[in-house]
Amino acid sequence: MLAVGTDVVAPRDPCVPPASTPTARRVLAVALLLVLAQTITRGVLAVDGNLYWDDLILTGRATALPLLSPEFLFHNHDGHFMPAAFLTAGVTTALAPLQWWAAAATLIGLQLLAALAVLRVLWLLLGPRPALLAVLALYLFAPLTLPAFAWWAAGLNSLPLQAALAWVAGDALLLARTGRRRYAVTGTVVTVVALAFFEKSVLVPFAAYALLALTLRVDGVAAPLRTAWREGRRLWLAAAAVVAVWAACYLAVATTGMRVPAPAEAAQFAHHGTSLGVVPAMLGGPWRWERWPPGPPWANPPTGLVVAGWIVLLGTLVVTLRCTQRTGWVWAAAAAYVAASEAAMMLARSGPGTTYEIAQTLRYTSDGAVVLAFGFALIVRAPRRADAGRVGAVARHLTRPVVATAIVLGLVASSLWSTVTFARSWHDNPGADYLATARASLAAHRDVPLLDQPVSLMTLLPVAAPWNSAAHVFAPLADRPEFASSTPELRALDESGRLVEATIGAVRWIGPGTEPGCGTRIGQAGAPVPLDGPVMIWEWTAQLNYFASVDGTVAVGLGAGEPVTVPVRRGLNRAYVRMYGTGTELSVRPLTPGLELCVGAGPVGVVVQGTVTVP
Known part of the structure; x- marks a missing residue:
C-alpha cells in the first residue's frame, strides 16, 4: 500500500475540511440534491418518450425466444454483444409488455446509478470542497449524455458503461489507498457486468488504470505508471483474465463488419463528431437538434456556438497548463478517450449508406462525459504554479466563488435549454402514434386472425x-x-x-x-x-x-x-x-x-x- 495512500484519494489542499465537518456535510447534501435534480429532469424526458426502433426488435425477440436461451442472450445485434441488455429487455417485456413506463424506469434507475458512481469518484478525488459541485453539475446536465439516455436500446448499452467507468475507477483509487482486497473483487465484478451490457466496456479497466496513474502523477508520485500497476495489481490481473474470456466469447458470437474509412471520410467524421458534437456540448450545446424521421435527432449547433466552444476549450487548455502542475497528460488522456470513441464509431458504422451526421447523434461519445469529469477533477486537484503571471491572475479571477458559480450556472442553463430542445425533437416520433393506435385497434378486433405484414x-x-x-x-x-x-x-x-x-x-x-x-x-x-x-x-x-x-x-x-x-x-x-x-x-x-x-x-x-x- 502506498505510504502516501491518503493522498491518492484525498485533496492535497490542507485547507479542505475533513469529511466529518459541517462544510463536508453541506457539500454532500448539495451534491445529492444535484443528483436528485438530474434524476427528475431526465425522468421527465424519459416519461415523455416511447419505444423506438431497436427497442421493438428487443421486445420482439424477447417474446419469440426463451429468455435464458443462447439464441436470445448471445445474439449478434448489429455487431453488439450484449447479453445483459437482452436479459434486461426480456424481463422488462415479460413484466410489462410494450409498456414504455417500464423501459423508462430502467433508464432512470441506470442513470441514477451512474450519477452516484461519478459522485463517489469525485468525492475520492476532491473531497468535500465546493469545486466538486461544479464538476458534478457539468457531468449531470451535460447534453453529451442525452441521446443515449432517451433511447432505451442505446441506454442499455451506454448507462451501464458510464456507471462502470466511474465505479471501477473508484475501486482502483480505494484499492491503492487501503490495499483491501474487496475493492479488487467488486471492481472485477462490475467489469464483468459492464461487459455483459456493452462491448465498449472493455475500456473500463484501462480507464481506471489511467485515472489512478494520472492521480499519482498529479500528486507528484514518482514513476506513476509503475506505482499504479503495483498498487492495483490484483484488480488489473483479474480484469485481464475477465477481458480474455470475454474476448473469446465476443469473437465467437459477434461479427464486427468493421470498415476502415478513407482519410477524407475519417476527417469528416472527426469534424462532425468533435466540432459539431463534443465541443459545443462542453458549453451546454448544441441548443438545436435536427431529425430525418424515422432517424434519431442529431446535434445542429449554430456556428457561433461552435466557434465559442473551440475558443473556450483552447483557452481553458492554456490557462490550466500554465497555472497547474502536471496536467498535460490529463488533457491528453481525455482527448485520447474521445478520439478512441470516434474511431470505434468510424470502424463500425462508416460505409456508403452512412451520413456524417451519425457522429452528431452523440451516442457514440456519451461515455466521454464521465472521462471529462475525471479530467476536470484532476485539474482542480492539481497543485498550482506560483509563477503563472498574468494567466494566473486571470485564473484567480475566474475561480473566485461568485464568478465560478455564475459560469457553472450559465453552463447548466445552457445544458437545460439543449435538453428542452432535444425533448421536443425526440417527442416528434411518428412511430409512437402508430404503436398507440395499433394497440387500441388490435384490442378492439380480437375475433378474427390476422395475416402478418410489415x-x-x-x-x-x-x-x-x-x-x-x-x-x-x-x-x-x-x-x-x-x-x-x-x-x-x-x-x-x-x-x-x-x-x-x-x-x-x-x-x-x-x-x-x-x-x-x-x-x-x-x-x-x-x-x-x-x-x-x-x-x-x-x-x-x-x-x-x-x-x-x-x-x-x-x-x-x-x-x-x-x-x-x-x-x-x-x-x-x-x-x-x-x-x-x-x-x-x-x-x-x-x-x-x-x-x-x-x-x-x-x-x-x-x-x-x-x-x-x-x-
Missing part, C-alpha cells in the same frame, strides 16, 4: 426484417388477435396503425375449374388447383373461395413451397391464405376425414388496403 416504415424499416413484422412487434401483447397464415376476413394495419379492411391486388387468378356449379372439386386425396399463369417465388396471398362439406382443415401450398394449414367452415365461405412458393398451381388437400370442397375462382397476389377493382 409495420409502418416510420416505425421499423425493412432492414430490420424479420423483426419489422407486425407479428413480432405486437407479439408481447395479450389483448390482440392471433397472427396466422390464414384468415376468413382480410384486414390490415394502415400507416396510422388503424386496422382496416383489405383485399388482394391480383397477380394471377385461380381458374374457374371444370365442374359446373363447383369449380375444382377436392376429394379426400386432394387435387391441384391451376392458376392462369406462373408466379415467381415469393410470399403470396390467395383468396380461396370454397364450399366445404363439413368443418375441418385443409393443407394449401404453392408449387413446392411448404403447405400451410387452413381452417374451413361448412358451407359457402372464403379464406385468405398466405404461403411461400412458386409455380402454376395451388395444392389443396383435406386433413379432416370426410371433408370435400369445391374451389372457385379467386385472386392470388399481395394484400392491399381498401378495395381494388379488377377487370
Whole structure:
C-alpha cells in the first residue's frame, strides 16, 4: 500500500475540511440534491418518450425466444454483444409488455446509478470542497449524455458503461489507498457486468488504470505508471483474465463488419463528431437538434456556438497548463478517450449508406462525459504554479466563488435549454402514434386472425426484417388477435396503425375449374388447383373461395413451397391464405376425414388496403 495512500484519494489542499465537518456535510447534501435534480429532469424526458426502433426488435425477440436461451442472450445485434441488455429487455417485456413506463424506469434507475458512481469518484478525488459541485453539475446536465439516455436500446448499452467507468475507477483509487482486497473483487465484478451490457466496456479497466496513474502523477508520485500497476495489481490481473474470456466469447458470437474509412471520410467524421458534437456540448450545446424521421435527432449547433466552444476549450487548455502542475497528460488522456470513441464509431458504422451526421447523434461519445469529469477533477486537484503571471491572475479571477458559480450556472442553463430542445425533437416520433393506435385497434378486433405484414416504415424499416413484422412487434401483447397464415376476413394495419379492411391486388387468378356449379372439386386425396399463369417465388396471398362439406382443415401450398394449414367452415365461405412458393398451381388437400370442397375462382397476389377493382 502506498505510504502516501491518503493522498491518492484525498485533496492535497490542507485547507479542505475533513469529511466529518459541517462544510463536508453541506457539500454532500448539495451534491445529492444535484443528483436528485438530474434524476427528475431526465425522468421527465424519459416519461415523455416511447419505444423506438431497436427497442421493438428487443421486445420482439424477447417474446419469440426463451429468455435464458443462447439464441436470445448471445445474439449478434448489429455487431453488439450484449447479453445483459437482452436479459434486461426480456424481463422488462415479460413484466410489462410494450409498456414504455417500464423501459423508462430502467433508464432512470441506470442513470441514477451512474450519477452516484461519478459522485463517489469525485468525492475520492476532491473531497468535500465546493469545486466538486461544479464538476458534478457539468457531468449531470451535460447534453453529451442525452441521446443515449432517451433511447432505451442505446441506454442499455451506454448507462451501464458510464456507471462502470466511474465505479471501477473508484475501486482502483480505494484499492491503492487501503490495499483491501474487496475493492479488487467488486471492481472485477462490475467489469464483468459492464461487459455483459456493452462491448465498449472493455475500456473500463484501462480507464481506471489511467485515472489512478494520472492521480499519482498529479500528486507528484514518482514513476506513476509503475506505482499504479503495483498498487492495483490484483484488480488489473483479474480484469485481464475477465477481458480474455470475454474476448473469446465476443469473437465467437459477434461479427464486427468493421470498415476502415478513407482519410477524407475519417476527417469528416472527426469534424462532425468533435466540432459539431463534443465541443459545443462542453458549453451546454448544441441548443438545436435536427431529425430525418424515422432517424434519431442529431446535434445542429449554430456556428457561433461552435466557434465559442473551440475558443473556450483552447483557452481553458492554456490557462490550466500554465497555472497547474502536471496536467498535460490529463488533457491528453481525455482527448485520447474521445478520439478512441470516434474511431470505434468510424470502424463500425462508416460505409456508403452512412451520413456524417451519425457522429452528431452523440451516442457514440456519451461515455466521454464521465472521462471529462475525471479530467476536470484532476485539474482542480492539481497543485498550482506560483509563477503563472498574468494567466494566473486571470485564473484567480475566474475561480473566485461568485464568478465560478455564475459560469457553472450559465453552463447548466445552457445544458437545460439543449435538453428542452432535444425533448421536443425526440417527442416528434411518428412511430409512437402508430404503436398507440395499433394497440387500441388490435384490442378492439380480437375475433378474427390476422395475416402478418410489415409495420409502418416510420416505425421499423425493412432492414430490420424479420423483426419489422407486425407479428413480432405486437407479439408481447395479450389483448390482440392471433397472427396466422390464414384468415376468413382480410384486414390490415394502415400507416396510422388503424386496422382496416383489405383485399388482394391480383397477380394471377385461380381458374374457374371444370365442374359446373363447383369449380375444382377436392376429394379426400386432394387435387391441384391451376392458376392462369406462373408466379415467381415469393410470399403470396390467395383468396380461396370454397364450399366445404363439413368443418375441418385443409393443407394449401404453392408449387413446392411448404403447405400451410387452413381452417374451413361448412358451407359457402372464403379464406385468405398466405404461403411461400412458386409455380402454376395451388395444392389443396383435406386433413379432416370426410371433408370435400369445391374451389372457385379467386385472386392470388399481395394484400392491399381498401378495395381494388379488377377487370
